[in-house]
Amino acid sequence: MTTTDTVRPGDIAPGDATAVEISTTELAAVRADFPLLERTVRGGQPLVYLDSAATSQKPQVVLDTEVDFYEQRNAAVHRGAHQLAEEATEAFEQARAAVAAFVGADDGEIVWQSGATAAINVVAYAFSNATLGRGGEAAARFRLAPGDEILVTEAEHHANLVPWQELSARTGATLRWIPVTDDGRLDLSDLDTLLTERTKVLAFGHVSNVTGAVAPVATLVAAAQRVGALTVLDACQSVPNMPVNFHELGVDFAAFSGHKMLGPTGVGALYGRRELLAAMPPTITGGSMVEVVTMESTTYAPPPQRFEAGTQMVAQAVGMGCAAQYLGELGMAGVARHETELAAELLKIAEIPGVRVIGPLDTADRLAVVSFVVDGVHAHDVGQVLDDKGIAVRVGHHCAQPLHRRFGVAATARASASVYTTVEEVVAFREALAGVRAFFGAE
Amino acid sequence: MSTLEQMYQQVILDHAKRPVGHGLVDLAAVEGHLAGESHQVNPTCGDEVTLRVDVTPEGTVAGVSWEGQGCSISQASVSVMTSLVEGVPLAEVARLDGLFHDLMSSRGKGLGDEAEDALGDAAAFTGVSQYPARIKCALLGWAALKDSLARSGALATR
Numbered sequence: 001m002t003t004t005d006t007v008r009p010g011d012i013a014p015g016d017a018t019a020v021e022i023s024t025t026e027l028a029a030v031r032a033d034f035p036l037l038e039r040t041v042r043g044g045q046p047l048v049y050l051d052s053a054a055t056s057q058k059p060q061v062v063l064d065t066e067v068d069f070y071e072q073r074n075a076a077v078h079r080g081a082h083q084l085a086e087e088a089t090e091a092f093e094q095a096r097a098a099v100a101a102f103v104g105a106d107d108g109e110i111v112w113q114s115g116a117t118a119a120i121n122v123v124a125y126a127f128s129n130a131t132l133g134r135g136g137e138a139a140a141r142f143r144l145a146p147g148d149e150i151l152v153t154e155a156e157h158h159a160n161l162v163p164w165q166e167l168s169a170r171t172g173a174t175l176r177w178i179p180v181t182d183d184g185r186l187d188l189s190d191l192d193t194l195l196t197e198r199t200k201v202l203a204f205g206h207v208s209n210v211t212g213a214v215a216p217v218a219t220l221v222a223a224a225q226r227v228g229a230l231t232v233l234d235a236c237q238s239v240p241n242m243p244v245n246f247h248e249l250g251v252d253f254a255a256f257s258g259h260k261m262l263g264p265t266g267v268g269a270l271y272g273r274r275e276l277l278a279a280m281p282p283t284i285t286g287g288s289m290v291e292v293v294t295m296e297s298t299t300y301a302p303p304p305q306r307f308e309a310g311t312q313m314v315a316q317a318v319g320m321g322c323a324a325q326y327l328g329e330l331g332m333a334g335v336a337r338h339e340t341e342l343a344a345e346l347l348k349i350a351e352i353p354g355v356r357v358i359g360p361l362d363t364a365d366r367l368a369v370v371s372f373v374v375d376g377v378h379a380h381d382v383g384q385v386l387d388d389k390g391i392a393v394r395v396g397h398h399c400a401q402p403l404h405r406r407f408g409v410a411a412t413a414r415a416s417a418s419v420y421t422t423v424e425e426v427v428a429f430r431e432a433l434a435g436v437r438a439f440f441g442a443e
Numbered sequence: 444m445s446t447l448e449q450m451y452q453q454v455i456l457d458h459a460k461r462p463v464g465h466g467l468v469d470l471a472a473v474e475g476h477l478a479g480e481s482h483q484v485n486p487t488c489g490d491e492v493t494l495r496v497d498v499t500p501e502g503t504v505a506g507v508s509w510e511g512q513g514c515s516i517s518q519a520s521v522s523v524m525t526s527l528v529e530g531v532p533l534a535e536v537a538r539l540d541g542l543f544h545d546l547m548s549s550r551g552k553g554l555g556d557e558a559e560d561a562l563g564d565a566a567a568f569t570g571v572s573q574y575p576a577r578i579k580c581a582l583l584g585w586a587a588l589k590d591s592l593a594r595s596g597a598l599a600t601r
């Protein structure tokens with residue numbers, strides 16, 4: 001692994017020809033960093049892991065960092081006067097700084113959460129609590145009333161849909177959504193009627209976990225800013241696979257998880273613009289997030305601690321910081337280039353008779369997440385036959401039932417790549433997929 | 444036979460292609476009969492089945508009809524179950540339901556000749572029990588049958 005990337009994060013869109021390639025040698029070195037990739041499955045066959053959009057595998061350095069934390073530094077952070085507490089706190093805050101640098105944020109704008117789902121809920125409940133009067137005048141921006149609108153998209157993962165449905169139910173605000181085109185991209189033709197002065201929140205995914213399509217963030221953020229709506233970006237699929245810089249994107253909030261970006265499970269992050277986090281009432285309350293507590297009332301710590309009640313997932317956070325550093329050193333421009341190459345290879349499945357890709361068929365503004373259906377064979381059965389060859393794909397609705405309904409299918413199979421995925425693996429996948437219909441005798 | 448072929452036995456593939464009892468039949472009240480309907484969903488994969496059962500006054504399954512969508516295992520299992528329980532007394536249906544659940548817990552070992560004879564074509568699902576993620580597919584129809592029988596009131600009156 002070398003550090004050849006001198007391009008600033010955010011400068012390069014996936015597929016940019018100027019991006020630095022990951023060489024074959026580098027890819028072999030990267031793969032050697034991931035112990036799990038060496039194991040065999042289903043009777044000694046090599047593992048072909050094409051389910052990284054669900055969760056990525058972890059490099060040894062992330063695993064070692066987490067173990068090292070427990071073996072050498074484990075202590076409660078932000079309290080205690082002993083050396084271990086100092087070292088644990090330092091590791092915890094350095095990890096925050098590493099994650100912040102990785103996504104183009106300031107340290108104080110990154111809040112640890114258990115995952116992206118929790119992060120999005122923190123924002124949704126901040127609106128809810130502000131609507132109930134919590135946070136005072138400072139939180140006026142977060143108040144909602146009947147007549148206000150929350151705008152999402154039809155392509156959302158349930159994690160960026162259900163919290164907004166719930167928020168609209170609690171506040172009387174109306175939930176609206178941007179539809180999806182036949183090739184799986186956001187249909188912005190009616191954006192002017194959907195996004196208006198009534199819109200208080202625009203929540204959307206950076207990259208669809210089903211279609212792999214990259215949303216036109218600049219267009220949506222500019223439109224939201226024109227009407228004064230706050231933007232919430234689900235960045236779970238983008239942060240691991242392409243350069244992401246939240247300051248440059250101009251979003252107000254963003255959520256992403258550690259386990260999809262080569263880090264541990266149980267940890268994720270909420271990004272919030274500094275002044276917005278400062279104005280936001282907390283969701284989860286208790287220890288560690290306070291200033292002064294009396295029997296009657298409490299004043300709250302400034303962000304990010306205000307949103308980190310209770311004992312934090314310190315070891316996982318340290319692991320996530322390590323993962324951010326690992327990806328940063330690898331160079332996200334090169335990672336995105338690798339993604340585009342793999343997307344092109346994955347999309348060749350559209351040439352297999354009976355296979356239909358749900359999502360864009362070109363590699364522009366899309367990542368290597370490819371969902372598909374096979375005529376006459378249910379996705380679950382497709383996944384089972386691939387599994388028999390050692391090929392791991394996701395089957396089901398991928399926590400995006402409305403998007404599947406939009407395409408008239410109950411379930412799809414999905415192949416997704418990561419930084420360690422090789423073209424050879426995709427070729428093996430295509431060959432196995434070509435035999436699926438014959439196995440089930442589909443005409 | 445590979446474990447994959449053990450799961451996708453020909454009888455299962457045949458039932459998936461030409462399912463028995465597929466297409467909901469109107470439950471026009473037959474004098475003295477009890478009828479019930481159940482809709483079951485497997486939320487993790489989106490498989491679903493709507494099943495109707497018609498029970499005679501003597502407590503025998505007069506007919507089962509269903510609609511559904513899902514993987515070959517879930518659809519074939521409803522089909523095999525339908526052909527297995529039609530004309531069968533409720534006590535025997537309950538025994539078959541217990542045997543099928545035991546089969547699904549057998550981790551591919553099966554239940555022995557006597558039980559598998561009773562299960563007929565349903566014994567072909569032995570291979571499915573080697574795949575923990577697919578057991579719920581095979582059980583979807585059985586859950587719908589049990590629930591529709593409960594809703595029919597036929598279990599309470601016996």
